[in-house]
Structure formats: C-alpha cells, structure tokens
Amino acid sequence: MQRRPRRNRSSATIRNMVQETHLTVDHLVQPIFLVEGHQVREEISSLPGTFRLSLDEVLKEIEACLQLGLNKFIMFPAVPEANKDKTATYSYHPDNFYLKAAQEIKARFPECCLISDVAMDPYSSDGHDGLVSDGRILNDPTLPILAKMAVAQAEAGFDILGPSDMMDGRVGYIREALDEAGYTDTSIMSYTAKYASAFYGPFRDALDSAPKAGDKKTYQMNPANQREALIEAELDTQEGADFLMVKPALNYLDVISLLKNNFDLPIAAYHVSGECAMLLAACRNGWLNYEQAMPETLLSIHRAGADVIITYFAKDFAKM
Ligand code: PBG
Secondary structure (H helix, E strand, C coil): CCCCHHHHHCCHHHHHHCCCCCCCHHHEEEEEEEECCCCCEEECCCCCCCEEECHHHHHHHHHHHHHCCCCEEEEEEECCHHHCECCCHHHHCCCCHHHHHHHHHHHHCCCCEEEEEECCCCCECCCCCCEEECCEEECHHHHHHHHHHHHHHHHHCCCEEEECCCCCCHHHHHHHHHHHCCCCCCEEEEEEEEECCHHHHHHHHHHCCCCCCCCCCCCCECCCCCCHHHHHHHHHHHCCCCEEEEECCHHHHHHHHHHHHHCCCCEEEEECHHHHHHHHHHHHCCCCCHHHHHHHHHHHHHHHCCCEEEECCHHHHHHC
C-alpha cells in the first residue's frame, strides 16, 4: 500500500499535530433570557438547564461565565404581555427593564461583550418581527421602529446589534440611524440567512413570543433554499453588516460553508434552542453521551465555517 491515512491517527500527539480545527470559548456566545423582578430563576421546560433570570441572577451568571473565560452574551427580554403593543413601543421606552439591565451589566463588567436582538417579536402583541396589518407583515413601516430600537440599545451600551427580523433593507437603515446618533462603533451582526424553522420552539416558549396568527414564512427564508442566502449576504455586506449569521446551524451547515467561501466578513451561526433541546433530550434519556456529543456538535459548526457560535451550551463547553 502506497498510502496509509491511519499513520496520521496513530497517537494522540500525532492526531493533535494534524488537527484542522480547534474550538475555544473565544468563539462562543451564551444566550441569556432576562425577566423583570428579583431572585427569579425559572427553568424553561422545553430547554432544561436554561432559565429566565432577573437582573440580580444575570449578574451572578455573568460573573461565573467570566471566571470560565466566557465573555460574550446575547440577551433577550421576556416582556410582560401588558407592555406589548402593535408597534413595539416598549422596545425603546426609557423605562424598559432590559435596556436598564444592559446599562448595569456594562457598568459592572465593562470587559464583557453584550449582543442584542433587534426585532419586534418580544414586544409585539402580534408576536411578529414586523408590523402587522390585515394579516400582512409590512416591510418599510417596520424599519423606523427597528431603527429606534437599535439606537436605544446602542445607547444602553450593547456592543453588537443583531437584526433578526429579516425585513428588506433593515441593515442599511439601522446602520444609518446608528451613525446619525453617533454610534459609529456599534457593530451589526446581521441575521443574514434566517430560515422559517421548526427549531425555534423552546425560544418562543421562553419569551412567550410565538406569532398570534400565521407564520413567519413571508420574511424568514424557505428551508429548501441555499442560493437565496447569497442574495441576502450580498445585500447585508453592501448595507454595512460586520458579521453575517446563519440560523439555525446544524440543519444549515451547507449554508454556513457557502457564505464562508463567498464572503470575507466573519460568519456567525446560531445553534438554536430546538437543536440544543434535541441533543439534551437524547442525553437525558441515556441515548447519547453529553460530554462527547455536545463538543462534537459545536466543533461541526465551527468546521463548516462559523467563526462565532451562539449556543445554549457555551457555559458547559467553557466548564469542560
Ligand atoms: C426573534 C428570534 C428568534 C430566535 C432568535 N431571535 C425566534 C423567531 O424568529 O421566531 C430563535 C432563537 C432560538 O430558537 O434559540 N426574531
């Protein structure tokens, strides 16, 4: 035999020498669900091990993560139904508990990187990412709402904003609003290829943010499409995005790889709630080994081309 690939696998030392990808906590972002109140720690039943936390608990959580070297967080607000309306006004209200919390977190831990979603759904009485009229999701009238929300988030101290709404033209619109308000250093991590996926279930349970009517298929992408992601990536790049995100991650590794090979911006992937829940369910049933299956899963997302991975397993990975 001329060639024996097994020689390069013959010992741990050799295997490490030829290992092509390495995943570290530097690449990982931990999601946090914030709720109003004090000493609140409510587990999300469809995503065991993930909690809705009040600010005092979040501060403890962030401190624990920082000690593990994990310093990037994406935050989501669980907004009381009474504060939701058709135009998501609470998203930029001066009394918004989420914005105040971000301010306090940045004051306490200036070294941590805080990311925020920009979309109407947690604040919308319709549970949609855009303005709803006669059952239709309006694109252009949604943009000024997103821009107000983005400027309020930048003002609160968020380092990176993630427009997750999939409205056309929103990255450019938000970029212009941020620049006009003087937030030229606030980054945009665009949810570039966000698919109309069945894997967001536990997240919508956490925020009680599921659409009241209809689905998100007129704005989120069709799971059957790959080339369409190139159009979204081209537009987001032109409009000034700093990162391009693919979401979900595991069922869309081909899309991650496609964007990585065709664009120069850093690629992020969102390992979403349903994907994490699926793995947890198998591990809790004794069907898979968490310590092995979880890092292998995250590594596969990185290997496909994601520089940044948002995952509910970030803290566990950091511990390991
Ligand atoms: C809101 C948003 C969603 C997720 C992140 N931002 C849900 C949705 O679009 O319905 C899902 C994340 C997850 O499932 O972990 N626009």
